[in-house]
Amino acid sequence: MTPYTNMFHLKFLLQEVHQVNDLFSLEKFSHLNWEQVWMIVESAKLLADRDMAPFFKEMDETPARYDGKGGVVTHPQLKTIIRQAAEQGWIGGAAKFEHGGLQLPMMIYNAGQHIFQAANNGCQGYFSLSAGAAALITSFGNEEQIKTFVPHVYEGRWQATMALTEPQAGSSLTDIVTSARLVGDGVYNIKGQKIFISGGQHEACDNFIHLTLARIEGAPPGVKGISLFIIPKFWPEKDGTLKYNDVFCAGDFQKMGQRGYSTTHLAFGDQDNCRGWLLGEPHKGLSYMFQMMNEARIGVGQTAASVAMAAYQASLQYANERPQGRLPSEKDPMKPPTMIINHPDVQRMLLTQKAIAEGALSLAMECNRLYDLAHASSGDEQHSSWLLLEILTPIVKTYSSEHGSRSAALAIQILGGYGFTTDFPVQQHYRDLKIMSIYEGTTGIQSLDLLGRKVMMEKGKALHELLKAVGDTINKADTYEVLKPYAKNLRDELQRIQSVLVHLGKFATAAELDRYLSDAAIFMDQISYVVIAWQWLKQATIAYTQLQSANFSMQVREFYEGKVHTMKFFFRYELPHAEACAKTIMDPEFLTNLKKREVFV
Amino acid sequence: MTPYTNMFHLKFLLQEVHQVNDLFSLEKFSHLNWEQVWMIVESAKLLADRDMAPFFKEMDETPARYDGKGGVVTHPQLKTIIRQAAEQGWIGGAAKFEHGGLQLPMMIYNAGQHIFQAANNGCQGYFSLSAGAAALITSFGNEEQIKTFVPHVYEGRWQATMALTEPQAGSSLTDIVTSARLVGDGVYNIKGQKIFISGGQHEACDNFIHLTLARIEGAPPGVKGISLFIIPKFWPEKDGTLKYNDVFCAGDFQKMGQRGYSTTHLAFGDQDNCRGWLLGEPHKGLSYMFQMMNEARIGVGQTAASVAMAAYQASLQYANERPQGRLPSEKDPMKPPTMIINHPDVQRMLLTQKAIAEGALSLAMECNRLYDLAHASSGDEQHSSWLLLEILTPIVKTYSSEHGSRSAALAIQILGGYGFTTDFPVQQHYRDLKIMSIYEGTTGIQSLDLLGRKVMMEKGKALHELLKAVGDTINKADTYEVLKPYAKNLRDELQRIQSVLVHLGKFATAAELDRYLSDAAIFMDQISYVVIAWQWLKQATIAYTQLQSANFSMQVREFYEGKVHTMKFFFRYELPHAEACAKTIMDPEFLTNLKKREVFV
Numbered sequence A, B: 001m002t003p004y005t006n007m008f009h010l011k012f013l014l015q016e017v018h019q020v021n022d023l024f025s026l027e028k029f030s031h032l033n034w035e036q037v038w039m040i041v042e043s044a045k046l047l048a049d050r051d052m053a054p055f056f057k058e059m060d061e062t063p064a065r066y067d068g069k070g071g072v073v074t075h076p077q078l079k080t081i082i083r084q085a086a087e088q089g090w091i092g093g094a095a096k097f098e099h100g101g102l103q104l105p106m107m108i109y110n111a112g113q114h115i116f117q118a119a120n121n122g123c124q125g126y127f128s129l130s131a132g133a134a135a136l137i138t139s140f141g142n143e144e145q146i147k148t149f150v151p152h153v154y155e156g157r158w159q160a161t162m163a164l165t166e167p168q169a170g171s172s173l174t175d176i177v178t179s180a181r182l183v184g185d186g187v188y189n190i191k192g193q194k195i196f197i198s199g200g201q202h203e204a205c206d207n208f209i210h211l212t213l214a215r216i217e218g219a220p221p222g223v224k225g226i227s228l229f230i231i232p233k234f235w236p237e238k239d240g241t242l243k244y245n246d247v248f249c250a251g252d253f254q255k256m257g258q259r260g261y262s263t264t265h266l267a268f269g270d271q272d273n274c275r276g277w278l279l280g281e282p283h284k285g286l287s288y289m290f291q292m293m294n295e296a297r298i299g300v301g302q303t304a305a306s307v308a309m310a311a312y313q314a315s316l317q318y319a320n321e322r323p324q325g326r327l328p329s330e331k332d333p334m335k336p337p338t339m340i341i342n343h344p345d346v347q348r349m350l351l352t353q354k355a356i357a358e359g360a361l362s363l364a365m366e367c368n369r370l371y372d373l374a375h376a377s378s379g380d381e382q383h384s385s386w387l388l389l390e391i392l393t394p395i396v397k398t399y400s401s402e403h404g405s406r407s408a409a410l411a412i413q414i415l416g417g418y419g420f421t422t423d424f425p426v427q428q429h430y431r432d433l434k435i436m437s438i439y440e441g442t443t444g445i446q447s448l449d450l451l452g453r454k455v456m457m458e459k460g461k462a463l464h465e466l467l468k469a470v471g472d473t474i475n476k477a478d479t480y481e482v483l484k485p486y487a488k489n490l491r492d493e494l495q496r497i498q499s500v501l502v503h504l505g506k507f508a509t510a511a512e513l514d515r516y517l518s519d520a521a522i523f524m525d526q527i528s529y530v531v532i533a534w535q536w537l538k539q540a541t542i543a544y545t546q547l548q549s550a551n552f553s554m555q556v557r558e559f560y561e562g563k564v565h566t567m568k569f570f571f572r573y574e575l576p577h578a579e580a581c582a583k584t585i586m587d588p589e590f591l592t593n594l595k596k597r598e599v600f601v
Helices: A007-017 A020-025 A034-061 A077-087 A106-140 A143-154 A285-321 A344-376 A379-415 A426-437 A443-454 A457-477 A484-505 A510-518 A520-549 A554-574 A576-586 B007-017 B020-025 B034-061 B077-087 B106-140 B143-154 B285-321 B344-376 B379-415 B426-437 B443-454 B457-477 B484-505 B510-518 B520-549 B554-574 B576-586
Strands: A158-163 A179-184 A187-198 A207-216 A226-232 A234-236 A242-244 A247-252 A263-268 A275-278 B158-163 B179-184 B187-198 B207-216 B227-232 B234-236 B242-244 B247-252 B263-268 B275-278
Touching (some): A007 A020, A007 A034, A007 A520, A007 A554, A020 A034, A020 A106, A034 A106, A034 A426, A106 A143, A106 A158, A106 A207, A106 A226, A106 A285, A143 A158, A143 A207, A143 A226, A158 A187, A158 A285, A179 A275, A187 A207, A187 A226, A207 A263, A207 A285, A226 A234, A226 A285, A285 A344, A285 A426, A344 A554, A344 B443, A344 B510, A344 B520, A379 A426, A379 A443, A379 A457, A379 A520, A379 B426, A426 B379, A426 B426, A443 A457, A443 A510, A443 A520, A443 B344, A484 A554, A484 A576, A510 B344, A520 A554, A520 A576, A520 B344, A554 A576, B007 B034, B007 B344, B007 B520, B020 B034, B020 B344, B034 B106, B034 B426, B106 B143, B106 B207, B106 B285, B106 B344, B143 B158, B158 B187, B179 B275, B187 B227, B207 B263, B207 B285, B227 B234, B227 B285, B344 B379, B344 B520, B344 B554, B379 B426, B379 B457, B443 B457, B443 B510, B443 B520, B457 B484, B457 B520, B484 B554, B484 B576, B520 B554, B520 B576, B554 B576
Parallel strands (some): A158 A207, A179 A207
Antiparallel strands (some): A179 A187, A187 A263, A187 A275, A207 A226, A226 A275, A247 A263, B179 B187, B187 B263, B187 B275, B207 B227, B227 B275, B234 B242, B247 B263
16 A cells, blocks of 8 residues: 555654643543553554545545436445544544543544545545534534534534535625525524535435525625524434425536545525524624634645645655666666665655645644644633634645645656556645645635734734744754754744734735735745744754654654754755745735736736 | 637737747748738637637546557547648648648747647647657658658658657666667667657557667667667558558556546567667667657647646636625625735736746747757857757746646636636646646756756856846846846846856766756756746836837737736746745755665655
């Protein structure tokens, strides 16, 4: 089997870099210890090896497809995958005991998901969607709603989804028109169309629970008039029977990647007979939905990192096994060819991938840890964790997806012509990855969120938390002679971010808001380089500390040396582009404010 | 029909930027004038609109596939396309009159090919391969060989291919083992396997002529022992009959893109009955092949630019027609949504695409012009054109393919979720484009060619020609106040390239050759930014000159203004990354020389 992740590295991230053990002293996680959670993570690997990875290619080659009459045909293995994952706790595992969960920290739950994402990202989507939607019901639903829906979802028998996008509105949720008319007791008559509903219909589950944004008649315009509804495809009656609820799947989008994952078009209430159950209070739907949305954004970022990891692992294996060519210094054509991993340019491509995939995964784990602290700790720690998570969420989502695609392109490049063929998985990784910069808000949307909301929130406190966290890592690195230059480099980059924000600050008034935000995507790129450099300096400092103090097997020593080496590589090959981004932003001319769009002629 | 190129822009490149009219004063092209050649180019557009563009999606969805017994099933339209293209001169058009061609300048021939590449890049491959292979026969073959093969190829009845890659050798032609044993009179018995042979078998032609690299028994090792053979699938006997020549198609690779284009595995001499006809002299095969290879590299670069152009045009149309969201400064949700082209970030993505696609296409046209001068002019002009073309060839190939992929990713991004679906062409552009950085030598190979051969050739004369050409453009731009800062910026970047080369020069000894070349790909990226900046400054200077001197319709004025604007955009958003590349290269540590490959653990 082609390798798709590195368990030793995952353990390093959990145990040494992001210190999952800290969490076990919190009351919520006091029932756990390291040995237990690592066994749980290892069980995910067994499951992925047996039931997911072997079907990665097949599920791409037999895409989910609409049957013309409301159904979506999916690969038969999907049912096994969802049921097995549910049985082992990989749908409801992060939920509280009272809701039938294992009360796992998000770090552990998502360490398992990472394995699934790397093994077969399309099918992992089904259960992370179910988990996120069920969590929304447990957060904001009443007891009856929780009891009615959540257990079925955690058992993997019912699929839960999130239904936001409408054909005419796209990313603009302000313009949602799906309507809801009260018919009594929290139940509404629903009418509307939703598109791009992942997992909205397939053959592996018996029922579909759509958490749907809609507008109650008479609601205020804009996002302040949006409510959230639970709309099951089959309504569970009091007597336990299921009754068709006028939720019709009208199509399944065919895509360039994630082809085994259904992407449906849903019509609610074509026969005027669709009921939705209001979740929480009216008009607060968007803020509720953002619980799931924020988790989903971290999840998409982590998925992108995981798929990039799988492509890296596949190309690394190939580079280690494929003899081809000789070094430029070797002029004798009679000498046998060398393994391609010995070519400096192949090493460059591997190190770039390692830097991106492992850097992004480390950031995702940082976010998972912050999620746990924001939910299970208290006081200042809770608030500062939440603030830091808020500012990192658009970054982990965007960096991992944008640079993940670049990383997978290098995996193809290492395989050469073979990489472009369906005989190898890297082209599928590349295709699958492309959606990650679009899911749950495009890179453009994430960048507006970062610069327009997160940088400014609580008078810059979230940004302050970020600067402080990076500063802590810099201070630790500064204690080692070898790491000092990198610590200084990162400190300079923090300073550069502040200069850019001072420059942009001039435009952060209502009158020039469009100008302020116009280069948000470039600012995103700049800060992303710095944040990933932080993750690398953090990993390298820990690895370097280990190298000073202990005796290891050769392999472990090389692992730590590889960490320090890759940190240096990232600082040398990637980080200089942060300065280029700053240069772009600081330029005085406003070039993307074309009233005369005809210059595109 | 979704637009795929811009004829007004193509005319601008041919007539104003690269002054095709100059060529008509050369004897070889003295039979032509502007009106004629533009009519020829326009005929390509009609053909592409009618016979190619409408089948772009279909040919992707019904990929070329092996029939299990030596044949490759292709889309029925392919036959019409090849015959129509042949009839209108789009296979043999650049050949001399004496070989049945129209003696068109490469600029005009490739202006037509650009249209086909943008309309349906997979099918254009078939005829550019035939054209290149036939040109090789006319260059190095004897009269009988030319008479026997070339007319059939130009008629589009026989497909010609290039057969280099072998399974065990990949990019390393040194390691070719296909063997040739003399059986008499220039004819050899051939035995061997070739893979990734584009157009090696399909349903639209009656015969296949494989220009094949093989090693004559007893030949010296390495590339100096490689000869070039014409190996037809069916051997044309003296009496005009065709006899099966033991060339068996053993498979067709399935790919992530260019799916309508066959990519075959060929077995020569399985029955010990395959004859090859030596082309030119023994052991000179590789140098002959490089005629075709160099043209093919420019062709691949141009194709990448053309596909990026098609993706840009499709996303531009979408951005002009799709209402969604409001500007950040607009807080009223009751206001109707704006067209997405009005969002600064969408403008940024469109301008980035325009800058890449039009910049790369301009560079391809520069190369086509140099090709014409190197073949049809004389004396110093001929030699300096050839030198400049030599150094630009790996650059146009690499920049267009690497940045073209980035450009098509932005096209997907503009369409959001729709861009990922097969309902829109941009995802196909993105998939098709990925092969361009692998065809005819990967980015790694091109970068070694640039830094290891081209920069050093004739004691740096090729590089000198490049610096001189860029300097000429800078001097012209310097005469306008508005363009001065950009001229200065580009001059600084030329200086930076020289500093980098001085730095690298320290390693350019035999002992440190591996180190010298280790960052060749980063140097490629650096010089590419500068070369495309040159093309933009050239276009902008011409556009700005026009804006000073003449009265135009509003539309033409906006076109010129758009050129100046996009130049500014490129200098601000793209060019700063050249400095980042230089910083990477100048770092003293050698990080991609890992003897201990285990750091990848």
